[in-house]
Amino acid sequence: MQSLGRLQTAAARRSRVYGISKLVIAVLTLAAAGFLIHVLSGLLMLTVPTAIFLVLVVLHEKTLERMRYRARAIRFYEDGLARLNDNWRGRGETGDRFLDPAHPYARDLDIFGTTSVFQYLSTARTRAGEQTLANWLLTAAPMDDVMARQAAVRDLAPRLQLREGIASAGESVRSGVHPDVLSLWGRATPILTTTATRVASSGLALLWLLSIVAWIWWSSPLPALVMSLFNFGYSHRIAARLDKAVGGIERAAGDLELLAAVLALLESEQFTAPRLVDLQIALRCDGICPSEAIRKLARLADLIESRHSLFARPLDLVTFWSAQLVFLAERWQHIFGPQLRVWLDTVGELEALSSLSGFAFEHPDYAFPQLVEIGPQFDAECLAHPLLPIGKAVENDFCLDAQRQLMVLSGPNMAGKSTFIRAIGVNAVLAQCGAPVRARKLTISPLQVAASICILDSLSGGVSRFYAEIGRVKMITDLAQDTTPVLFLLDELLSGTNSHDRLIGTEFVLRALVEHHGIGIVSTHDLALTRIPETMNGRGFNAHFEDRIDGEALVFDYKLKPGVVQTSNALKLMRAIGLGVSE
Structure with missing residues (x-):
């Protein structure tokens, strides 16, 4: 640099x-x-x-x-x-537009938003790249796809110059290259191009030019005046169709130079990963480089946009030069339009892979997870949250499988329970989209991640927090009916009711999830819930975080320990901020 x-x-x-x-x-x-x-x-x-x-x-x-x-x-x-x-917060795209509050884990695991997983990972410059990366973070890929992406990420990680080129190509694209608009235009029926329109506009333009020559040669302005009036009338006749065609091209053609530049980089690189080779093969179109085809469309779009110029507009009314450009653009649309969706998807996948490979390059000590078909299984060594800075994250071992499906996690306030739960979820999401994870080792089977961590009430909708929470729990139990086991992540489940109802409700939910082969974790301050593993026939166990007093200060080591927590710090924290509560 x-x-x-x-x-x-x-x-x-x-x-x-x-x-x-x-x-x-x-x-x-x-x-x-x-x-x-x-x-x-x-x-x-x-x-x-x-x-x-x-x-x-x-x-x-x-x-x-x-x-x-x-x-x-x-x-x-x-x-x-x-x-x-650890100065990345606030830099880059947040991906807020991809956030669906009803998604099983996106809000709870901070997948999108400021200081989110998406903001940390994404180096995409096109909307297609951002959309692809968002889709990968929202949906677990089949095992074959995950392994193919892992190989591609390994191939791309050391290609620093290529990733620099992808990140540096073209101008800013925040207002351009809308993939859906561009691909829809590519498949649409031409608006202006008909034989009659082409013959009429070309013939009238030629006659007008000849009338100008006649004026200069014979000093007679009458032919030019007559042709100008006639062409003005024909311009008015085709104006609606011309404006519609031009509008469609201008909306579709955002910053096409960026798209062409990324395609050119992909075309010229020599890859070894099968998935990257497949992406190159998908670009082939009768021997024509997609990057050159896109550049041709970009040049046409730039020329068409110049029709709005104060000086170009009057000339356009008599020569129909913008119509001629639209004919060329719609000819391009006929030849290459069906391929646009493939090209956009290819660029999107390359940018998403580039984002993941940058993550792998910057963290060479992170492990690529081992994928197994037999599950459920989530077995991690030295796992930590990938967004925590080096030196502040505490690593823990964690294992759930078909024999030990449930962890009840107890511990005092601020001891790290919620962060640990999020670490499990985020690493599971990364593992199932093809990225490395922040762990020394992770073995994972196909899992449907579902979380109830960040539940908000709705004043406008008249929904209380408790009602919103049980709605989320219902969604998680419905997901458990599927063939893919659920990895459930529940933080302070049913905290909005009394201890008696909470124990009965929590035990009912956990038993239903375990019986449907789900694995997961529930955190709690209510020690009554730590008795639930005793009713699970060995499939549940307790673990905890704890604190200690060092002088006047509370100290947390954030290390996971077996068994039920024996300490509480609520009163200590109240006194620490000046509330004189007694024992």
Whole structure:
């Protein structure tokens, strides 16, 4: 990154030199033109500084383009360092638009939002890439797909220059490349292109040009006036269809240069992972590179957009040049439109894999999970939450399987119960989307993650927290009816009712989940619930976190220990903030 910074500084100096040079040459040329305005031979001499000015314009623009690319590359490395230094919060896309409150775990595990898993992982520049990564985080992939993604991530992780190129290609894309809009346009029926429209618009434009020639040659403006009026009328006749066709192209063609740049990177790379090779094969289209085809559409879209210019609009009314461009765009649509969805999906998958491979590259000590068909099973060594910084995360071993399906987790406030539960869930989500996990080792079978951790009431909907919670519990028990075992993660289950009802309700829910081959964890402050494992015929067990007093301070080690917690710190915490409660 330091070399990029030095190059950027040198380029900034060149840019200033080019800018000053252009200004000086422009001023001198205009001044000279003023003196030589009546001398034809002198004016011809001004072609030399004019040519120099044009060369400087081209060189300056190329310098600015390289500076813009380099700025994005520097941002790519700065984001990586921010993640490693725990300064990543607030950087990048949050993915809020993908959050569905009814999803089994997205809100509870902070998959989207500020300081979320998505914000930490995503380096995608296109909406297709963000959509693909979000889908992977929301839905567990089949085992074969997970293993294929793991191989692709391993292949991409050391390709730093490729990932830099993907992250640095094109301009900002926040308002462009809407994959659904673009793919729908690609499959749509052409609006303007008919034989009659093409013949009429081309013929009338030619006749108008001939009328201008006649005016110049015979000094008679009448043919040009007649043709102009006739063409104005025809322009009005096709205006609605033309505007509709142009609008569709402009909406579909956001920042296509970025899409083309990412496709070009994928086309030129030599991969070893089968999934990446398959992505390259999917791009092939009768020997034509998709990146070049997309660039051609981008150029057409840019030219079509210029029809809104104050000077271009009147000329368009008599020459129909924008209609000719639409004919070309709709011809492109006919040839390549059906492939657009494949190209967009390919770019989306490449960007999602690039995001996961960046995560793997930055954390080489994280393990790729071992996938097993026989389950249920979640067996982890030295597991921790992947969003916690190095040095603050405490690693714990954790195992659930067909023999030990339920952990009842007790412990005092602030001891780490909720964070530990989220660590299990987030690592399970990462494992089933093809990413490495924050553990020394993880063996996992196919599981449906479901959580009840962050339950909110709804004032507008008239729903209490307790009612919202039992609704979530009902959803989790319904998921348990499926063939894929549920990994249930329940934090302070049914805390909104009395101890008697809570014990009966919790035992009923846990027994139902266990009987349907689910595995999971429930945390509690209510020690009455720690008796539930005794009724589970060996399939349940207790574990706890604890604290200790060090002088006047409470100290937490965040280490998971077997058995039921023997301490409580509620009164200690109340006194610590100035509430003089007595024993």
